[in-house]
Amino acid sequence: MSKCDIHIELANNKTDYIAGDRVQGRVRVTPNTAVNAKRVLLIGRWSTHGAGNVAKGDYYSQTMHEGPLDPSKPLEFNFDFPAPAAPISYRGNYLNIEHYVVVQVEVPWAFDPIHQIPFQLHPSTSSEEGSTAVPSKPTPAPANTVLGIIFGVIFLVVGLLFIWTIIFGIIFGGLGLFILYMTFRNIMAQRVLGEVLWNIEPTSVTPGEPIVARIICTPKSRSHLEKVTVKLSGVERCVSGSGSNRKTHTFKLFEREEITDSNVELVPGKETTFQAQFELPETTAYSVKLGDNEIIWSAEAHIYIPRWPDWVDTRVIQLTPGGVGRTRSTPTSTVTQTSGRSNESRPNSALPSAAYGTVPPVDSSSQNYGNNSGSDEYEELEQGGDESHEIEGTLLEAADLISHTDRYGKERTEMITQIGQFDFPCEIIVDSVSTTFQSVDDPAYDEGVTVTGVIAGSSQRVSIQITRNEAGRTSEVYSGDLFNCVGRVIGYDDLAERLELRGRIA
Amino acid sequence: MSKMLWQQMDFSKNPWGELTPEESLLVSDVDVDSILSLLSREAAVIQFVGEKGRGKTTHLKALERHLPAAKYLYVPEIGRVNFPRSETVIIDEAQRFGWWNRRKLARHPGRLILGTHEDLSYLFKAQHRHLETVWVGRLLDSSRLRTILTKRLQCLSHRPSEFDIDEEFLQDLIRRNGGNIRNMLSELYSVFQKTERFSYVKVRYSH
Numbered sequence: 001m002s003k004c005d006i007h008i009e010l011a012n013n014k015t016d017y018i019a020g021d022r023v024q025g026r027v028r029v030t031p032n033t034a035v036n037a038k039r040v041l042l043i044g045r046w047s048t049h050g051a052g053n054v055a056k057g058d059y060y061s062q063t064m065h066e067g068p069l070d071p072s073k074p075l076e077f078n079f080d081f082p083a084p085a086a087p088i089s090y091r092g093n094y095l096n097i098e099h100y101v102v103v104q105v106e107v108p109w110a111f112d113p114i115h116q117i118p119f120q121l122h123p124s125t126s127s128e129e130g131s132t133a134v135p136s137k138p139t140p141a142p143a144n145t146v147l148g149i150i151f152g153v154i155f156l157v158v159g160l161l162f163i164w165t166i167i168f169g170i171i172f173g174g175l176g177l178f179i180l181y182m183t184f185r186n187i188m189a190q191r192v193l194g195e196v197l198w199n200i201e202p203t204s205v206t207p208g209e210p211i212v213a214r215i216i217c218t219p220k221s222r223s224h225l226e227k228v229t230v231k232l233s234g235v236e237r238c239v240s241g242s243g244s245n246r247k248t249h250t251f252k253l254f255e256r257e258e259i260t261d262s263n264v265e266l267v268p269g270k271e272t273t274f275q276a277q278f279e280l281p282e283t284t285a286y287s288v289k290l291g292d293n294e295i296i297w298s299a300e301a302h303i304y305i306p307r308w309p310d311w312v313d314t315r316v317i318q319l320t321p322g323g324v325g326r327t328r329s330t331p332t333s334t335v336t337q338t339s340g341r342s343n344e345s346r347p348n349s350a351l352p353s354a355a356y357g358t359v360p361p362v363d364s365s366s367q368n369y370g371n372n373s374g375s376d377e378y379e380e381l382e383q384g385g386d387e388s389h390e391i392e393g394t395l396l397e398a399a400d401l402i403s404h405t406d407r408y409g410k411e412r413t414e415m416i417t418q419i420g421q422f423d424f425p426c427e428i429i430v431d432s433v434s435t436t437f438q439s440v441d442d443p444a445y446d447e448g449v450t451v452t453g454v455i456a457g458s459s460q461r462v463s464i465q466i467t468r469n470e471a472g473r474t475s476e477v478y479s480g481d482l483f484n485c486v487g488r489v490i491g492y493d494d495l496a497e498r499l500e501l502r503g504r505i506a
Numbered sequence: 507m508s509k510m511l512w513q514q515m516d517f518s519k520n521p522w523g524e525l526t527p528e529e530s531l532l533v534s535d536v537d538v539d540s541i542l543s544l545l546s547r548e549a550a551v552i553q554f555v556g557e558k559g560r561g562k563t564t565h566l567k568a569l570e571r572h573l574p575a576a577k578y579l580y581v582p583e584i585g586r587v588n589f590p591r592s593e594t595v596i597i598d599e600a601q602r603f604g605w606w607n608r609r610k611l612a613r614h615p616g617r618l619i620l621g622t623h624e625d626l627s628y629l630f631k632a633q634h635r636h637l638e639t640v641w642v643g644r645l646l647d648s649s650r651l652r653t654i655l656t657k658r659l660q661c662l663s664h665r666p667s668e669f670d671i672d673e674e675f676l677q678d679l680i681r682r683n684g685g686n687i688r689n690m691l692s693e694l695y696s697v698f699q700k701t702e703r704f705s706y707v708k709v710r711y712s713h
Contacts, residue, residue, distance in 0.1 A: 049519035051695065054526045091510060093699065098519060117664075118518050240524050431700075459703065494678075496701055 004031040004069060006103050006115035017083040017099075019124040024080045027103050031069040035107060040065040042079050043102040045116070046087055048293045051094035051249040052238025055291025059084045069105070087288055088321055089120040093251040094238045095293050123286075123321030148183030152176050181309065189303065189311035193266070194218040196311055198301050204318040207282045211317065213258075215274040215301050219266040226304035227262035230276040231255065233300070234285060234319070239292035253285050253295070256475070280319060281478060287319045295319075395424040395489075399460050399499040402492045412492070420489045425506060427456035428464065428483040433474055436465050445502060449474050451483050452498070461498035465490075466505060473505050512698045515709050521662040522695035533658040536568040544638045545594075545617055551630050551637040553600070553620040559688030560643030562621035566596050569619055576619070593617065600626060643685030648676040654687065655694075659707075668710045675706035 011024040029040060044060030060081040069075060079101070090097040100116040107113070159173025190196060198215040205211050213230040234253040241247050258276040266272055280297075288295050297319045303311040398419050405412040431453040436445055449471045452463040464487045466474060477483055487503025512520045525533065544552055554562045570578050577590035581602040589595075589607060593616040597603075600622040603611060611618065612629040620626060630637050652671055659669045683689040697704055 047519075050523045050699075051692075053524055091699075096520060096523075096699075100518065116518060118513075461701065461703075496697065497703055497705070498701075 003033060003035050003107070003110075004029055004105060004113050006030075006105070006113060008101055008103055008115060008117045010101070010117065010119065015118070016120045016122060018122050019083055019085040019088075021083045022080055023083050023101065023119065024078070025101065026076065026078050027064070029065075029069065029075040029103065029105065031071045031074070033071055035069040035105065035113075037065075037067065037069050038106040038108055039063050039067070040069075040075065041102075041104045041106060042077075042081075043100075043104060044081050044084070045100045045102050046084070046097060046121075046290075047100060048095060048097055048290050050092070050096045050238060050293070052240055052293040053242070053291060055293055057290075064103075083121055085124070087121075087290060088123050088284065088286055090284055090286070090288070090295075092236050092253070092285060092295070094249045095236045095295065097288070097290065145183055145187075148179055152180035152183060155179060185309040186311050186313065188309040189305060192219065192221065192223045192305055192308055193303060193311055194220050196303070196313075198313065198315075200299050200315050200317060203315070204320055205280050206320055207280050207284075210277055210279050211299070213260075213276045213278070213299055213301060215260070215303070216271060217266075217303075218271045219268055221268050223266045224306060225261070225264040225266060226306050228260045228264065228274040228304070229257050229302045230260060230278075231257040231300045231302070232278045232280075232297075232317075234281075234283070234295065234297045236285070237294050237296060253283065254281050283319075284321075285319070286321055287317070395426055395462075395499070396455055396458055396460055398424070398489060399455075399462070399492070402489070402499070403494075403497065416489055416491060423486050423488055423503065424501070425484075425486050426462065426464065426501065426503075428453040428462055428485065429456050430477055430479055430481045430483050432479060433477050435471075442502075444468060447471070451477065451485070453483065455499075456482060461496060462501060463493075463498055464501040464503055466503070470505050509702070510699065511701055511704055514702070515707075516664045516667070517659075517662055518664060519662070520695055520698050521659055522691045522698055529661070530564070530567065531571055533661045534564045534568045535654050535657045536565050538568055538572050541565070541569060541640075542572060545619070547636045549615060549617060549635050551618040551620070551635055552640065553618075553622055553626055553637070554640045554642045555622055555625050556642035556644065557623060557684075557686070559686035560646075561687055562642050563598055565640070565642065566598050566619060566621045570596055589614075594619070597621065599623075643687065646680060646685040646687070648673055648680060651676050651680060651687075651690075659709075663709075670708040670710070672706040 007028045007030075009026050009028075011026075017023055023044065027042065040063070042060075042062045042064050043058050045056060045058050047056035048054055062079070062081070064077045064079070065075055083099075087097050089099060098118050099121045100118050102114065102116040105113040153176065155172050156176030159169050159171070159176050162172060163169035186196075194217050196215065196217045198213065200211055200213050202209075202211065211232075215228060215230075233255040236249075236251040236253060238249045239246050240249065256278060258278065260274040260276045264272070278299075285295050287297055297317040298314050299317055300312065300314045305311070402412060402415055402419070405415055428451060430451055433449055433451050436448045436450045444467045445465045446468065448468040449466050450463050451466065451474065452461070454460060455462050464485050466485070474483075484506040485501075485503055486506050487501030489499060490502045491500040492498070493500060510520075541552065544550065554565050556562055566578070570576060573594055573596070575592065576594035576596050577592035578596045579587060579590050579598070581587055581597060581599040583602060587607070589610045595614060595616065596619040597611070598621040600611065600620040601624045608626070608629055611620075611626070612633065625639065627637055627639060652673075655671055655676075656669050660667065679690050679693070683693070
């Protein structure tokens, strides 16, 4: 039995607060025995959890009682403190940020009885507070260049000294050359491009807001550029462990590359401007740095010069809360977005606003999927050859059938093979869109996208792989969108309880 | 924000993520008393041998808490380390020691507790010292894994609860990850973070 039972109750069972709200409630501490307590503390605390080292901070602390606790006299008190402006609650992949009301009974020379209950902090509708500032990454300073030269030369010299060992010579020499290349890359590039100026406006943005990247150069000589790109990306970066035992976990939340121009001829002395415009995604992944955990948004400009070192530079962008009122929706999870060229057409057909509901399977030979939508009738399907296959029911029923077969037995494999011969129209409420890597059995899907979510109108999780050729059409698909597609069942992930499909956009 | 699986199960955070040092001690399932009894002899050496993610550091950290006078040394991959001067020395990643420090290790007159990927018993053979080798993670079965995972769940739960983890799921975890508990925790973290339903872990709340 613990020394005392602590019960915390938030007023009206409210668990969602906006910065500046009053967090109110009541606490009851019931000692089970005489506790020689020093004091009872009420604390307002934020804390990270996930793959990175835990970071936490207290923004409110009040002593509610001083002295020993008597089992015959339970302690009761109300609390009332302001919700802070930051950090905003977040649930991501490797990083989560939570707020807690904590009650701690301080007992000298013993474990402190402690109890906490979580609450969610949302951004204020009016303020743009909420982010702990991440300093803008500077363009390599002269000091960095000097260090690059020193280390590059040292490694190169060591490599040359040990060239007779071949392996050491190649490793150290190669490393030295690489460091020198990275140090001088932009300097070399500017011999062709002239001085390169670039900026991002604004550098502090809210979700859904556009930003403009502008790159200006005045070349010294006539030259040709392969292309100029600007890449916007957002990542969660969490570090676990310490010292040399540190491990960095990185998760890409968002990535989009825009080609501002390709095959450009530069005229000496003439100022050339390249411009790209992006719209930040609707997300709650605001820029933040809490101990070893951070969310970083950045833009990388890249000028590709044929047969010459490229010019590359990165700037950090502050993504700050824009207020509840202006957000389109509140995605509950992160979105990985990879797009192709900006000049590719991005039809909105991937985002139909069809009614939710289950839909029956259709014959793979039929391309007229739309005609079957909304029908409650099951179709009898026939494959070519002597063997006819009948399948009745919806994708949901297929998922149910598969999930209830023995996952280690032949029955499931046979069932998936059988069901996998038919195309099912499917409406997915999108959770995330990510790039598909290493589709070994069908290269058409390699570097395509995988859309993950739930079948509309149900809680059945589903993922569908889309080919590389169609990947660009998903560039405007975000968490919470309705994604219309047609796919064949290729498997069932028991761990995630998710039906796996492969198909195309309807 | 929709409720994540760990919230639905009444945890204040994803129970499979990184823990604070205090939480790590609470959830570690190490039979400290029996290990300490092995160390009762003078100049005893105990080595925890196993691949990464098997629980060597968990064992060492649990022992460190019970041996306040002991010096704890983590050997980095690169860089010099000074061999600690103490009667009892705990060394993590001892296999990274070069010949010079291995020589010091063999000559250390006090008690040694080692976490290592390779069997270092040959260092102590000539000295007739009492040496115990614990192969961490080698004998991980579903019963042991259940104990480890359940203890973590119970320690991090808001209220007294009982957890029922599916036997087939545990065996599947072991089959796919070998004895690498760290990988299993990482996999469970992803599941609890990304899914809203998970039938292999059931919770029953006590009153």
